[in-house]
Amino acid sequence: MSISTASRRAGALPLLRRIGGALHRSFSSSSSEPEYASAAGYHVAGGPSFMRGAVFWEPGRPLTIEEFRMPRPKAGELLIKTKACGVCHSDLHVLKGELPFASPCVVGHEITGEVVEHGTHTPAEIINRFPVGSHVVGAFIMPCGNCFYCVKGQEDLCEPFFAYNRAKGTLYDGETRLFLRSNGKPVYMYSMGGLAEYCVVPANALAVLPNSLPYTESAILGCAVFTAYGALRHAAEMRAGDSVAVIGVGGVGSSCLQIAKAFGASEIIAVDVLDEKLQSARTLGATHTVNAAKEDAVEKIKEITDGRGVDVAVEALGKALTFSQCAKSVRDGGKAVMIGLAATNVMGEVDITRLVRRQVKIIGSYGARARQDLPQIVKLAERGAFNLQNTISRKCTFEEANSAYEDLDHGKIVGRAVVEIMQE
Numbered sequence: 001m002s003i004s005t006a007s008r009r010a011g012a013l014p015l016l017r018r019i020g021g022a023l024h025r026s027f028s029s030s031s032s033e034p035e036y037a038s039a040a041g042y043h044v045a046g047g048p049s050f051m052r053g054a055v056f057w058e059p060g061r062p063l064t065i066e067e068f069r070m071p072r073p074k075a076g077e078l079l080i081k082t083k084a085c086g087v088c089h090s091d092l093h094v095l096k097g098e099l100p101f102a103s104p105c106v107v108g109h110e111i112t113g114e115v116v117e118h119g120t121h122t123p124a125e126i127i128n129r130f131p132v133g134s135h136v137v138g139a140f141i142m143p144c145g146n147c148f149y150c151v152k153g154q155e156d157l158c159e160p161f162f163a164y165n166r167a168k169g170t171l172y173d174g175e176t177r178l179f180l181r182s183n184g185k186p187v188y189m190y191s192m193g194g195l196a197e198y199c200v201v202p203a204n205a206l207a208v209l210p211n212s213l214p215y216t217e218s219a220i221l222g223c224a225v226f227t228a229y230g231a232l233r234h235a236a237e238m239r240a241g242d243s244v245a246v247i248g249v250g251g252v253g254s255s256c257l258q259i260a261k262a263f264g265a266s267e268i269i270a271v272d273v274l275d276e277k278l279q280s281a282r283t284l285g286a287t288h289t290v291n292a293a294k295e296d297a298v299e300k301i302k303e304i305t306d307g308r309g310v311d312v313a314v315e316a317l318g319k320a321l322t323f324s325q326c327a328k329s330v331r332d333g334g335k336a337v338m339i340g341l342a343a344t345n346v347m348g349e350v351d352i353t354r355l356v357r358r359q360v361k362i363i364g365s366y367g368a369r370a371r372q373d374l375p376q377i378v379k380l381a382e383r384g385a386f387n388l389q390n391t392i393s394r395k396c397t398f399e400e401a402n403s404a405y406e407d408l409d410h411g412k413i414v415g416r417a418v419v420e421i422m423q424e
Helices: 003-008 089-095 124-129 159-168 215-222 224-235 251-262 275-283 297-304 320-329 352-357 370-382 398-409
Strands: 050-056 063-069 077-087 111-118 135-138 186-189 198-202 206-208 243-247 267-272 288-291 310-315 330-338 361-364 392-397 416-420
Touching (some): 077 398, 089 398, 111 198, 135 215, 206 370, 215 370, 215 392, 215 416, 224 330, 224 370, 251 310, 267 275, 310 320, 392 398
Parallel strands (some): 267 288, 310 330
Antiparallel strands (some): 135 206
């Protein structure tokens, strides 16, 4: 679907548009250039001095494709030529105003690409690990490596990531790397701001992508698979032989099915309300499927597990109902792991007495640990542990990202959509 067609669709979530055949701009070109627009005049050696990116301005207003000055990496950061970027519900929460975030911004946080430049004063060991021309995959959690939690090995709790990137839309010096070409105005970054032709990524968030793994399908390793790995490896501490239920089998949930299979789960129960997603779940490792629109999900899970419930249940939707189903689906002493982000102020309910008496564990999990986990995820993918081809249900061009977000909003994407950006 073209951008112009999508923009005319009645009731559609308007995200991308062009006006009069030219790029729409919202900042006046006569505005004075801010002194912090340090990217002025910067360009890749032998390459362009500007790029395109998709900008979110405010809820209810379309994303627009804008021209940017070439982003300039600083010490310990790499400039990546973006090859592919996944379309994730977390982005959609921002676009719909359900999760507050600094704007204007560029969304997109699971990317693959090619290293084109290193920031000034980047340590030699980083340059040697990621030489120019390297294929890389980026994790959406970009750990600083030095804070209290990173030093303890809990990079998924990195303080600067949440204090700067998630709270302010910047990297850890308090500045964005994105500035509009027309007037130098800053644009903020959701993670690395991956829905753009180039992006700046801290080296701690990258892993080398072997040539055997394709750019497009591998983009989901940095969020969908990364989140699933963290949930089962760290939060659930899943063991071979455990029974696992996954409630909500979209992009992240379907990755949980594959991680559970890779880790040796004895029973893998997929729960959703769409038969198409449940059919796909069978190809990705589910041993049982439950359509929660047609039968009681909790009772069916208990029936499959001889009345006890599963060892581990994962909630991947971020809804109050599925939160409750997840907590009720685990056996006594079991673990309910919540990975689905919810709109602001959504609350979940739990039976406190059962929680206390039967030692039910409810655990939140947000991603994984980039430096230690992302290379392991890449190795699993290289060994064929994930069916990346079947997990990707749509590929679209940069200009077609609008229809992907619309269909994600309406539940029409079975697995994961990926935007192919710079394929030459």
